[in-house]
Each structure stands twice: as structure tokens, then as C-alpha cells.
Amino acid sequence: MLRFLMKHANRFALFATNHSGEARELAARFAEQGEPVVIAAGGDGTLNEVVSGLAGSNTLLGVLPAGTMNVFAREMGIPFDSLEKAFQVIERGFVREVDLFEANGSPFVQMAGVGFDAMVIEETTWESKKMLGPLAYLLAAVKVLGETPPRIEVICADGRREEGVAVLAGNGSLYGGAFKFFRNADNNDSKLDVLVYKEAGYRMVLDSLRGLAFGGIDLVESTTCFQCDDFIVRADREVPVEVDGELAGRYSEVRFVDTAHRLRVIAPEEPLAGGFADAMRSLLQWPRKPAELQATRNL
Numbered sequence: 001m002l003r004f005l006m007k008h009a010n011r012f013a014l015f016a017t018n019h020s021g022e023a024r025e026l027a028a029r030f031a032e033q034g035e036p037v038v039i040a041a042g043g044d045g046t047l048n049e050v051v052s053g054l055a056g057s058n059t060l061l062g063v064l065p066a067g068t069m070n071v072f073a074r075e076m077g078i079p080f081d082s083l084e085k086a087f088q089v090i091e092r093g094f095v096r097e098v099d100l101f102e103a104n105g106s107p108f109v110q111m112a113g114v115g116f117d118a119m120v121i122e123e124t125t126w127e128s129k130k131m132l133g134p135l136a137y138l139l140a141a142v143k144v145l146g147e148t149p150p151r152i153e154v155i156c157a158d159g160r161r162e163e164g165v166a167v168l169a170g171n172g173s174l175y176g177g178a179f180k181f182f183r184n185a186d187n188n189d190s191k192l193d194v195l196v197y198k199e200a201g202y203r204m205v206l207d208s209l210r211g212l213a214f215g216g217i218d219l220v221e222s223t224t225c226f227q228c229d230d231f232i233v234r235a236d237r238e239v240p241v242e243v244d245g246e247l248a249g250r251y252s253e254v255r256f257v258d259t260a261h262r263l264r265v266i267a268p269e270e271p272l273a274g275g276f277a278d279a280m281r282s283l284l285q286w287p288r289k290p291a292e293l294q295a296t297r298n299l
Contacts, residue, residue, distance in 0.1 A: 004087075024049040027040075031053060037090070038053075039064055042064075046067070047072055047109075065078060074178055075110060077267060077270060089267065094267065095265065100259045111174075112248075115165060116149065116200070121240070123140035124137055151163070152196075152234065153233070154233055156228045165198065169194050184227070194225065195223055204222070207223065234253050
């Protein structure tokens with residue numbers, strides 16, 4: 001990352017963040033000042049903060065992926081293994097509009113989760129992610145699998161109700177890297193694809209793997225999948241909630257709504273190809289990366 005930034009130092013005004021929330025503050029300030037493009041250089045957490053700062057503005061979002069999973073970059077077809085190629089995408093300047101949703105007021109552009117996956121994120125430390133990459137999440141998942149799951153109810157604005165132990169909501173199709181959890185998702189249709197897990201523990205994991213391998217998690221009996229743009233998730237106790245892979249807090253009730261804003265993203269015209277096999281390779285062959293610069297602005 002440092003070598004790349006030094007090579008292109010004449011193209012950017014660089015801003016390194018020092019604390020949580022600073023990338024959001026910077027992005028909001030730049031958008032208010034009328035900057036045409038703001039680039040997020042980092043992982044999905046940094047990206048989510050920048051997205052929050054740009055929400056409702058006309059400023060374009062550029063992405064230089066330098067995180068552990070880089071889910072949104074993969075979703076948009078932005079090269080996630082080469083900063084030079086990702087920068088070429090920004091230079092070409094093709095713009096795509098993406099829906100922006102929020103969970104209890106926290107914006108997200110890719111996906112959100114209530115229960116199990118948020119519990120895994122809560123258990124995964126920054127140090128373990130830097131050392132182990134995606135495997136850090138697997139180790140945390142093993143620990144969480146032994147815990148008693150919450151009882152959850154999903155209530156849609158159209159009256160539909162579902163019960164389960166965990167909920168995932170996808171604006172895009174990908175989750176956890178290149179895993180296509182939401183096969184019918186379209187991040188420009190003003191709807192979330194909602195996946196409700198009925199079973200907890202190792203049954204949840206095995207069914208997810210089986211579903212991914214055979215074409216869709218929604219095809220297994222222990223899950224229910226539907227589309228919705230406005231719904232509430234209620235739990236029998238406060239549970240962790242994550243947005244774009246970052247903890248948003250602990251709640252016993254979460255409201256998911258469309259913000260009615262569209263995020264303008266600089267991305268390739270065509271997405272990258274990928275599948276279950278590619279996702280597994282990216283999970284098991286994760287290379288270490290140098291510490292990334294957290295936020296950068298393009299002039």
C-alpha cells in the first residue's frame with residue numbers, strides 16, 4: 001500500500017485516520033465541500049464509514065481494497081488483489097448507482113446481520129484478523145457455535161412473519177468474501193434479500209456449505225429467504241448487529257429500511273467472475289498484507 005501511494009502521491013490528498021468514526025467525518029466534510037470523488041483505501045469497515053459519510057450526497061465513491069475480505073469490492077467487480085488495477089478502474093470513471101439501506105440508523109451498502117454472524121464479528125479481534133486473515137472468523141465461529149442462540153422474529157411491513165435464530169440481509173449477492181449467499185440479490189432494486197436461519201449450531205454451518213455448493217442457501221430446508229424493503233427484527237434478548245462486517249451495537253429490536261438515497265460508485269462496467277471454488281481458495285490461501293492507509297481523498 002505505501003509503495004503504491006508514494007508512486008501516485010501527486011494524484012491524491014491523503015488523510016490517515018486515527019480513531020473509529022474519523023473516516024466517516026472526513027467523508028462527510030469532503031462531500032459537504034463539494035469534492036467530486038472520495039476514495040476509501042482499506043477494508044470493508046473503512047468503506048462502511050466512508051459510505052456513511054457520503055450518504056445523501058452527489059460525491060462519487062472510489063474503492064482501493066486493502067482489507068481482509070473486501071466483499072463490496074468483489075461485488076462491484078473492482079480488482080481486490082491489485083491496487084494498480086483498482087486505481088485504473090477509478091481513472092476510467094464509470095459510475096454505477098447502488099441502493100443504500102440502514103439498520104437502526106446505521107447505513108450499509110453490502111449486507112447486515114443479526115445474531116450469529118454479528119456474534120462472530122464481535123469475537124474476532126483486530127490482531128487475529130491481521131495474523132490469520134479470514135481464518136480468524138472461523139476460529140471465532142467455532143466458539144460462538146457452542147452458545148445458546150437467541151429466538152428471533154422477523155416482521156415485514158407487508159405483514160409477513162418468520163421465526164428463526166439468526167438473520168442476514170443482503171443488498172448485494174456476496175457475503176464473507178466471494179460466497180454468494182444471496183443468489184437473487186440486486187443492489188439496484190430497492191430491496192433486501194432476507195435470509196432467516198431456523199436451525200443453530202453446526203446444522204447452520206453445514207447447511208450453509210451445502211447450499212453454497214449446490215446453488216443457493218435458500219434451497220436448504222433450515223432456511224427461509226424472501227425480499228423486503230422494510231422490516232423489523234425482534235429478539236428475546238439484546239444481540240449483536242453488524243453492518244458491512246462492522247458491529248453497529250447490541251439491540252433487541254432492529255429496523256431495516258431503504259434510505260431512499262443512492263450511492264454513486266466508480267466501478268467496472270462488468271463484474272468479475274467467481275464461484276464457490278474461488279471463494280474457498282480465497283479463504284484458505286489468504287496472504288498477509290501490510291497495514292493499510294485508512295482513508296484517502298482524490299483531488
